[in-house]
Amino acid sequence: MAKTDIIRQLSEHFRRQNIRRVVVLTDENVEKYYPDYFSELSEMVSMDKIVLPIGEHTKSIDSAIQIWQYLAEKQYDRDTFLLNFGGGMVCDLGGFVASTYKRGIRFANVPTTLLAMIDAAVGGKTGVNMQRLKNVVGTFYFPDIQLSADVSLLDTLPQEEIYSGFGELVKYALIGSAELFHELCQSDVFPVIKPEYVDFCIKFKQEVVEKDPKDQDFRHILNFGHTFGHAIESYCAEKGFPIAHGLAVAQGLYYECLLSAKLGYLSQEEWHQIAEFLAKHFEIMPITDKIMPKLLHYMQNDKKNQHEEINFTLLDRIGHATYNHQIQDSTLFNL
Numbered sequence: 441m442a443k444t445d446i447i448r449q450l451s452e453h454f455r456r457q458n459i460r461r462v463v464v465l466t467d468e469n470v471e472k473y474y475p476d477y478f479s480e481l482s483e484m485v486s487m488d489k490i491v492l493p494i495g496e497h498t499k500s501i502d503s504a505i506q507i508w509q510y511l512a513e514k515q516y517d518r519d520t521f522l523l524n525f526g527g528g529m530v531c532d533l534g535g536f537v538a539s540t541y542k543r544g545i546r547f548a549n550v551p552t553t554l555l556a557m558i559d560a561a562v563g564g565k566t567g568v569n570m571q572r573l574k575n576v577v578g579t580f581y582f583p584d585i586q587l588s589a590d591v592s593l594l595d596t597l598p599q600e601e602i603y604s605g606f607g608e609l610v611k612y613a614l615i616g617s618a619e620l621f622h623e624l625c626q627s628d629v630f631p632v633i634k635p636e637y638v639d640f641c642i643k644f645k646q647e648v649v650e651k652d653p654k655d656q657d658f659r660h661i662l663n664f665g666h667t668f669g670h671a672i673e674s675y676c677a678e679k680g681f682p683i684a685h686g687l688a689v690a691q692g693l694y695y696e697c698l699l700s701a702k703l704g705y706l707s708q709e710e711w712h713q714i715a716e717f718l719a720k721h722f723e724i725m726p727i728t729d730k731i732m733p734k735l736l737h738y739m740q741n742d743k744k745n746q747h748e749e750i751n752f753t754l755l756d757r758i759g760h761a762t763y764n765h766q767i768q769d770s771t772l773f774n775l
Contacts, residue, residue, distance in 0.1 A: 445588050446550060447480050450523075453585045454485055459521045459546070463511070464489045465534040466525040467498070470552050473596045477525065477550075485521075488514065492530065496682065499529045499569050501577060507537045518542045521584070527553035527601075528560035528685065532575065535566030539581030546584040553597060554605025554633065555686050557589040558612065558641035563649045563662075572674045573741050580654055589642065591635050604686030606631040607722065611665050611693055612641040614714070618759030625713070630721050660763035663744055664753040668692035671738035672725060678734070690722040698775055699767070700754040710758050732773055739772075 453459070462485045464478060471491045481487060490507060492498050511520070522545060524534030531549045538547035549561035567578025594602070609631075613621035620640060624630070645662065652659035669685075669692025676683040694715060701711035718724065727735065736750075744751045749766035756762050 442592055443477065443590055446590050447478070449585065449587050450478075450481060450548070451484065453548075454481070454521070457546070457584070459485060459519070461486045461516065461519065462488070462521045462523055463516065464523045464525050465492070465507070465530060465537070466490070467492045467494045467527070467530055469494050470526045470530075474525075474552070474593070478523070492526075492533075496529055496569065496677075496685075499533045499567075501568050501570065503533060504537050504540070504568055507533075508541055511537075511541055516541075516545075518545055520545050522547040524549045524561075525552065526556070527551065528556045531556050531560040532565075532567050532578070535564075535581055535583070536568055536578055539566050539579040544581065548583045548585050548587055550587060551589065552593045553601055554594055554638070555601070555608050555684075557591075557638055558605065558645065559608050561589075562586070562642055562645045564653060565655070572677050573738070574670045574673065576741070582653075586646070589638050591633065591638055594633060600684055600687070602631050602633065603690075603722070604684035607665075607684075607686030607688075607690035607693070609637060609641055610718070611662075611689060612644055614693065614697075614755060614758060615661050615664050615753075615761040616640075616644045616759060618757070621717075621758050625717050658763070660744065660751070661753055661761045663751075663763070664755065664761050665689045665692035665696055667739055667742055667744065667750065667752050668695040668735070670742060671735040674738040675731065675734050687722060690718060691724050694718045694722075694724050695727065695775065696752060697755055699752065699772075700756070702775065703754065703765075703771070705754050705756045705762065707757070710755075714755075714758070727775065729773070736769060736772065 522534055522538045524531050538545050551557040551561040564580050564582035566581050567575030570576045648659055669689035672691050673683055673688035697711055697714045700706035739750045752765045752767050753761050753763040754765050
């Protein structure tokens with residue numbers, strides 16, 4: 441899809457819903473490249489804009505408070521529409537603000553990164569970080585309209601952001617499509633962005649979310665790679681060398697596939713195939729006995745845990761995951 445499709449979908453939605461006031465929430469990077477992306481809509485609605493500093497540190501309760509205060513000072517009411525235009529940070533934070541301001545206002549996401557297109561902008565999860573814990577405060581709150589992805593927005597992304605999105609894309613392949621994973625393995629170019637890859641991930645996640653919108657059971661398969669991944673992300677931030685979310689997830693995929701193989705769920709043949717692929721395309725941080733206690737600390741605060749035990753999604757074959765595995769600390773230390 442292209443920009444014209446986004447504008448058309450929004451125009452039709454605003455007309456149907458009689459929306460008159462729109463606030464665009466974005467960040468400094470997106471504003472620099474796409475300052476007039478929604479200019480055509482200003483002919484039919486009153487438009488305002490909030491521009492946030494870039495970086496994961498912005499996804500905080502303090503930022504939410506500042507946005508709430510701005511909206512209140514401008515006397516925006518419950519008929520206001522919030523349009524989140526940015527990457528995962530903007531989508532997560534903006535969704536959280538929308539779900540809480542005036543007890544809920546309508547919103548939509550226009551994701552500008554590959555990671556946001558296939559993850560943050562789909563599924564109705566909102567959130568902010570607290571004390572280096574990822575998304576520990578948040579809500580379930582679905583967009584008023586699920587817009588198409590404008591893949592042309594990816595043209596201005598730095599290479600690291602493309603790799604970050606591909607970390608999440610590989611997750612979808614591992615849990616949902618052996619065919620896609622093998623296609624990625626055989627590609628001479630990496631990372632390569634094909635619109636059909638983006639479409640597959642969005643459709644797969646939507647189907648999962650429809651079955652389990654409040655993340656009570658089946659939706660846990662989407663957590664594959666994220667238990668280790670979030671811990672690695674938090675550890676790196678603590679040590680002063682922050683890592684992009686999708687790159688941390690790629691490392692999480694590596695270690696959770698290793699765990700799957702160690703516990704006998706995943707065959708050694710498929711484990712070696714996955715390990716070779718991930719190690720070829722992503723930097724995998726060695727986990728030493730010194731690092732593991734720190735990672736365990738973050739895992740023990742993971743919101744997916746049950747009965748005070750760390751909860752994992754594991755792979756039983758390429759293209760299929762199983763969920764709700766409570767793993768003992770001793771098992772993790774013996775990886």
